Amino acid sequence: MGVTVRVMTRERFPIEAGHVMLFARSIGDPNPVYYDEEYAGASELGAIIAPPTFVQADAQFNDSYPLRPKIGVPWFGSGRAPTGALRQSRPGGGSGGAGGTGLHAEQHYTYHRALRVGDVLTTITRPGERWEKEGRRAGRLLFSETITEFRDQDGELVVTARTVGVRTERVVEA
Amino acid sequence: MALSARKLEVGETFSAVVVEDLKRTQIVQYAGASGDYNPLHTDEIFATKVAGYPSVFAHGMLTMGITGRMVTDLVGDGRLRSFGGRFLSQVWPGDDLRTTATVDAIHDKTGELMVELSLRTVNQDGLQVFTGYATARVDR
Numbered sequence: 217m218g219v220t221v222r223v224m225t226r227e228r229f230p231i232e233a234g235h236v237m238l239f240a241r242s243i244g245d246p247n248p249v250y251y252d253e254e255y256a257g258a259s260e261l262g263a264i265i266a267p268p269t270f271v272q273a274d275a276q277f278n279d280s281y282p283l284r285p286k287i288g289v290p291w292f293g294s295g296r297a298p299t300g301a302l303r304q305s306r307p308g309g310g311s312g313g314a315g316g317t318g319l320h321a322e323q324h325y326t327y328h329r330a331l332r333v334g335d336v337l338t339t340i341t342r343p344g345e346r347w348e349k350e351g352r353r354a355g356r357l358l359f360s361e362t363i364t365e366f367r368d369q370d371g372e373l374v375v376t377a378r379t380v381g382v383r384t385e386r387v388v389e390a
Numbered sequence: 391m392a393l394s395a396r397k398l399e400v401g402e403t404f405s406a407v408v409v410e411d412l413k414r415t416q417i418v419q420y421a422g423a424s425g426d427y428n429p430l431h432t433d434e435i436f437a438t439k440v441a442g443y444p445s446v447f448a449h450g451m452l453t454m455g456i457t458g459r460m461v462t463d464l465v466g467d468g469r470l471r472s473f474g475g476r477f478l479s480q481v482w483p484g485d486d487l488r489t490t491a492t493v494d495a496i497h498d499k500t501g502e503l504m505v506e507l508s509l510r511t512v513n514q515d516g517l518q519v520f521t522g523y524a525t526a527r528v529d530r
Contacts, residue, residue, distance in 0.1 A: 235423070242416065242423040243455035244409060249467045260392075261468045268462060268473050269455040275425030283428040293429035298439040320450040324474030330467075378474070 229274045229337040229366070236266045236333055239273055264333040268325060271366050271375050274339055321359060322380035328373045337366045337374060344378065355385030392466030393528045395496050395503050404464055405490040408456045408511065412448060414483045420452040450477035453487070453520050457511045460489040465505065465526035475509060475522015486514040491524070502527050 233251070240250035248255040249265055256264040275281045285291040290301035331337075344361030351357045359382050366375040409416075414434070421427045426449055429436035437446040458473060481487065488511065495506040505528045511520040 238419075239423040239455075242420040243452065243459055244416070245455075245459040245462075247459075247462065247467065259467060265468050267455065268458045268470050269451055272426075272451050272455075273424045278425075281425065284425045285427060292436075293427075293433040294435040294440075298435050320477055322474070322476045323451065323454055324472070325470075326472050327470050 227277050227279065229271075229277045229339060231266055231270075231331060231333050231335045231337065233264060233333045235273065235276070236264060236270060239270050240267055243267060243269070261330050261332070266331040266333070268327070269323075270331060271325070271337070271364075271377060272323075274337070274364075274366075278339075318381060318383050320379070321382040322378075324378040326376040328375065331366075331374050335374065336369045340365045340367070351384065358383045392469055393464065393505065393526070395505065395528045395530055398493055398496055398505060398528070400493050400495060402493045403490055404460075405488060406460045406463070407486065408460050408489045409485070409487045412481065412483055412485045412487070414446060417446060417448050417452060417483070420449055420455070424449065424451060426451070445483055447483075448481040448485075450520075453477065453481050453511060454522075456487060457489045457509060457520055457522070461491060461507070461509065461524050461526075464491055465507075465524070465528065469526040469528070471502075471504065471525045471527060473522070473524045475520050477520055479513070479517050479519045481513065481519050485519075487511050487519065494523075496528070503530060504528065 237251040240247065245267060249259055249261065250267060251264065253264060275284055292299055292301040294300065341362055341364045344363050346358070346360045349357045349359065359380055362379045362381070364377045364379070365373060366377070368374050417431050421432045430441055430443065431446055431449050434446050437443045454475065461473065462470065490510045491507045493505060494508050497504055504525050507524045507526070509520070509522045509524060510518060512518050
């Protein structure tokens with residue numbers, strides 16, 4: 217989820233069973249409510265649901281997302297050389313940010329209902345606040361906020377996400 | 391299993407090891423699932439030689455996802471009303487993480503019985519990597 221500077225509606229974000237299962241595995245969560253139809257069907261949710269941070273995977277369906285390699289487009293990761301392309305400067309950074317200076321500072325979710333397999337979300341993203349701070353180690357810090365609404369096939373809000381990205385002047389090690 | 395308010399006390403804490411010896415492969419697995427393939431997380435050569443970091447490091451959202459597993463294990467499936475926080479330090483391959491949830495409040499101000507938790511995930515050196523909060527609907 218990049219921090220953008222304009223309101224935009226993105227492609228549909230279908231909540232698919234295999235994708236939810238792979239995501240749950242990647243965060244080390246063996247809960248069968250994320251992959252077992254029979255178990256989930258008998259739970260109070262009545263269906264396979266997605267883990268609380270799953271909407272972050274909308275990056276898979278967002279054509280303007282800069283941190284997913286795209287077919288036919290040069291990628292800036294290593295190949296023959298340590299970097300494959302000129303790094304592009306991206307305001308704000310997204311999850312992890314771009315090019316070594318954009319980092320994810322904060323993430324906030326409000327859940328309006330459980331997100332279920334079979335839902336088809338549409339996202340609307342708008343910029344929020346911007347502010348600056350002087351960091352002890354990283355120099356000037358530029359914070360920017362993005363608010364994303366995830367609505368279902370009926371136009372109802374499912375999740376509201378607020379992302380804060382920070383750009384630093386220098387590389388910071390924990 | 392959902393949480394019952396009867397069994398909860400304000401100030402009570404719950405704690406769990408959420409990952410041990412984080413592997414680069416899990417970071418790559420998260421990249422593949424989430425779609426965030428930033429070479430800072432997936433490409434050791436890029437992360438060290440181009441970006442100047444000591445190695446690749448975990449996505450903040452992987453740390454939050456791992457933390458979230460502890461929270462949903464505690465409050466039950468589909469019970470969260472909010473979940474958020476700040477990424478304070480990077481998480482590196484080899485790190486062990488522990489999440490602690492503290493019960494800040496139990497109330498029914500919104501008509502639903504809710505628990506408010508504060509969350510803290512620390513690494514093997516006790517360094518905070520993520521601090522945040524969650525609110526969840528609980529049973530009587």
